[in-house]
Amino acid sequence: MEKGVPIANLFGDEQKWLGKTVIVQGWVKTRRDSKAGVCFIEVNDGSTLKGLQVLAEEDKNYAGLLAKVTTGSAILAEGVVSASPGKGQRIELRAERIHLYGSADPATYPLQKKRHSFEYLRQIAHLRPRTNTLGAAARVRSRLSFAIHQFFQLRGFHYIHTPIITASDCEGAGEIFRVTTLDPTRPLAGGVSEDPYRGDFFARPAFLTVSGQLQAEIFALALGKVYTFGPTFRAENSNTSRHLAEFWMVEPEMAFHDLGDDLEVALAFIRHLVEVVLNECEEDVEFFGRFIDSELPARLQNAAKSSFEVITYTDAVDILKRSREGFVYPVEWGIDLQAEHERYLTEKVFGGPAAIIDFPRALKPFYMRVNDDEKTVAAMDILVPGTGEIIGGSQREERLEMLLEQMRLKGIPADDYRWYIELREFGSAPHSGFGLGLERLVQFVTGIPNIREVIAFPRTPGHAEF
């Protein structure tokens, strides 16, 4: 099959392509007719935001085809790259040949030239990647995913594939999805006395993972530095612009790293990702700045350059208590910081991203390392303006006795975590890690307000279409 030149390449070096005959393949974004015998077809192939103006003339042998080349159609155009006398573009393609792969009925094609609401586009998730905003978000997400691998691979991390189906309700991080082959509409044959998992696929309770961290720890204590990057699932009934039931998470885990090292890696990581977006997704960032969030470019510049503030939970509580802000949730040492508190810290106190460390022991999961004060744990949250928490991490408890005490205090059955405990019995070592929600990162670097727009097929309570 014929292969065209990506339109991004043409715009990337216009001088080089001028006068050359090329093929482009893509979808008609819009079409402007002129009775002077010319027709302007804007073609977008997804390689870049901007479309290429293809000039079709009515005296060419493809003239009979033009009536069907409507908005949304898939076409091939071959012709000479020429300087454009018109305004909005420097180059255009003067078509010698046009092939129509698939037409689109203008009466029923759901995408119009004008702006649609995100709510409407969500109902046509099979067509919305063709819009400017969703297309740009998908490109940025792809570039970020690559940058995530780059960052870790270049630093000697190994990519670990942790299981999607897990047997343990890990760390009780929220509600979990059950995995079963049993038919919920058919009652158990043996009645209430029967083992409900007899006849089920795994012959025991099984769930979709909420985190790959515990398994990543296994490999950190063998390969040194590892990371997982994959889908995770939460069955929380959360209806907000920041939550999904299925989302992607990056979780590095590093042996012989304490919380300070962990924080250093996390901050370098964020900075690297923001720099990649600024340097390699310029056009898309400029688009988001113009149509989605005017403060975005400045915020990204700020995040790439300025140093992140790092303060302890205890200091953060002091700052909040001294402030004269009328918080809905009163601040006291020991409370979980609320969205309003996080917003106040990032937006009013620091004016940028911030990291909070050393949280009260009672607030955090059993695996976090207890500090010498015995009241706090070596945890960190990285907060960004707008999105809130984007990274959560900690140094893990490597001391057997302390881990067992933590599990007792939090009511975690040791029997379910034999393997996790054994990691502390056989060659235990200090180690740390963190988790970053990919979708929240994409929200942060694009300014897109609703998380349902930064993932192709959002799963939320009551919604699993496509």
Added chain:
RNA sequence: UCCCCGGUAGCUCAAUGGCAGAGCGGGUGGCUGUUAACCACUAGGUUGAUGGUUCGAGUCCGUCCCGGGGAGCCA
């Protein structure tokens, strides 16, 4: 799950309890190296569902469904 706001033409939205409307999109015609093109004409409606109040309900009340914003939970 809780609080607030909303659901009217394909899309985005108007309409004191009193004739169902506009812009865009579609169709037809005109004009033009066009740029969210422009001009004229035209088709297009069970006002989310259901029950009630009223001479009369898009509008008021009850219930339900769906969407948005905020909160909680979290990444």
